[in-house]
Structures are given as C-alpha cells and as structure tokens.
Amino acid sequence: MIDIFEDQDDASTPLTPDEKKDLLPTYIMTRGELNRAEQRNIFKAERWAFARRRNVLDEDFLRDLHRRMFNEVWGWAGKFRLTERNIGIDALQIGPALRMMVGDTKAQIEFKSYSADEIAARFHVRLVAIHPWPNGNGRHDRLATDLLAVQLGRDRFAWGRAVRSHDAERHPQELHRRDPPGGIRSRLPADARFHARRQRGLKASQRLAII
Numbered sequence: 001m002i003d004i005f006e007d008q009d010d011a012s013t014p015l016t017p018d019e020k021k022d023l024l025p026t027y028i029m030t031r032g033e034l035n036r037a038e039q040r041n042i043f044k045a046e047r048w049a050f051a052r053r054r055n056v057l058d059e060d061f062l063r064d065l066h067r068r069m070f071n072e073v074w075g076w077a078g079k080f081r082l083t084e085r086n087i088g089i090d091a092l093q094i095g096p097a098l099r100m101m102v103g104d105t106k107a108q109i110e111f112k113s114y115s116a117d118e119i120a121a122r123f124h125v126r127l128v129a130i131h132p133w134p135n136g137n138g139r140h141d142r143l144a145t146d147l148l149a150v151q152l153g154r155d156r157f158a159w160g161r162a163v164r165s166h167d168a169e170r171h172p173q174e175l176h177r178r179d180p181p182g183g184i185r186s187r188l189p190a191d192a193r194f195h196a197r198r199q200r201g202l203k204a205s206q207r208l209a210i211i
C-alpha cells in the first residue's frame with residue numbers, strides 16, 4: 001500500500017538481516033523504503049499487465065506476472081516456494097496444481113459452468129490455497145484474479161475497499177448464513193471463509209452468492 005496511512009514508526013523501522021535476505025536493492029534499510037520500492041515495482045507490472053489483453057490461464061503467464069511484480073526488489077520473484085508454509089499445498093505439488101487450476105478454469109469458461117465473477121472467485125480461492133510463492137501471494141493472487149475478471153469482460157474486484165452500508169443485506173456473511181446445508185459454500189475449499197472476508201468490498205453487482 002502507498003504509505004500515507006502508514007505509521008511513521010513502522011515506516012522507519014530498520015529491516016533485520018533476516019528480512020533483507022534475497023533483497024536486491026542495497027539502499028533499502030527501512031520498512032518504508034521497502035514498501036515504496038515494492039509498490040513502484042507492482043505499479044509497473046500492473047501497467048504492463050493491463051496494457052493489453054492477457055491470457056491469465058497459462059502457468060507461464062502467472063509466473064511471469066509474479067516475476068514482474070517483484071523483480072526489482074526480491075530475488076525470489078517468479079520462483080515457486082521450496083518450503084512449506086502454514087497455508088498452501090506441498091511445495092512439490094505447486095506446478096501440477098497450477099496446471100490443474102488453469103485447466104479447470106478453462107473448462108468452466110468453455111462450459112459456462114458459473115457466471116464470470118464466480119469463475120474468477122473460484123480461481124482466486126484455488127490460487128490462495130496453492131500459495132505458490134515464498135511471498136507476495138496475496139498481491140499476486142488479487143492481481144491475477146482481476147486480470148481474469150477483465151479477460152472475462154468484467155470489472156476488477158474491490159478487494160475489501162469500503163462497502164456502503166445499504167449494501168449490508170448483500171454482505172457475504174449474510175449470504176453465507178442463508179446458504180442451505182449442502183449448498184454451494186460446502187463445496188468450496190476450506191479457505192472460502194477467508195475468501196468471504198476478501199469479498200466484502202465488492203460492488204453489489206459483483207458480490208457472489210458462494211459464501
């Protein structure tokens with residue numbers, strides 16, 4: 001995030017040697033400098049990504065997107081993680097899982113299995129669950145999902161930005177509460193609840209009845 005809201009103390013906190021591992025620019029000493037460098041890098045990647053129609057449903061593209069988002073700052077840009085996290089699948093399964101996700105999403109589009117927004121949301125849930133990268137997963141999975149939405153003729157998602165109060169009855173928690181037993185929510189991966197929080201900021205027209 002741009003750090004107009006960032007706590008000044010936090011912005012000037014020096015990075016520890018451990019946090020500097022794989023950090024490319026030698027001038028970066030503090031969290032504020034790091035945030036700004038990452039933000040610049042990501043803006044550049046976003047401009048590149050939205051400059052023309054992209055096919056997001058391609059493992060090489062997803063990798064290239066992560067690389068472009070972080071390549072000026074981190075040595076791990078565009079590289080799959082090799083170690084386990086408290087979220088995400090076995091590191092050795094990342095490649096095959098991405099391939100399967102891409103294939104399934106293509107099939108959902110071809111057979112019009114769900115609305116465009118729901119296809120994009122399901123893609124997001126899958127990508128979150130795979131957690132392919134050592135870091136930057138959230139930023140990459142949100143951008144990739146936005147690109148898929150745009151590829152499918154929809155707007156970008158709002159990702160938790162302010163929701164107007166009169167939209168409250170379409171709040172995902174409410175949709176979740178009304179979902180019948182065996183309803184769509186029970187068929188989603190376990191991280192759907194987390195995903196529901198991410199959906200909070202969607203425009204009413206984009207809100208999904210899946211959670």
Ligand SMILES: Nc1ncnc2c1ncn2[C@@H]1O[C@H](COP(=O)(O)OP(=O)(O)OP(=O)(O)O)[C@@H](O)[C@H]1O
Binds near residue numbers: 134135137
């Ligand atoms: N308990 C959880 N359940 C589901 N998803 C999670 C959970 N914890 C983390 N995540 C996912 O991992 C992302 C954070 O991973 P990572 O630090 O690699 O990404 P980031 O881009 O640096 O962070 P952020 O999303 O905060 O900008 C979250 O955005 C979310 O997608």
Ligand SMILES: [Mg+2]
Binds near residue numbers: 135136137
């Ligand atoms: Mg992170």
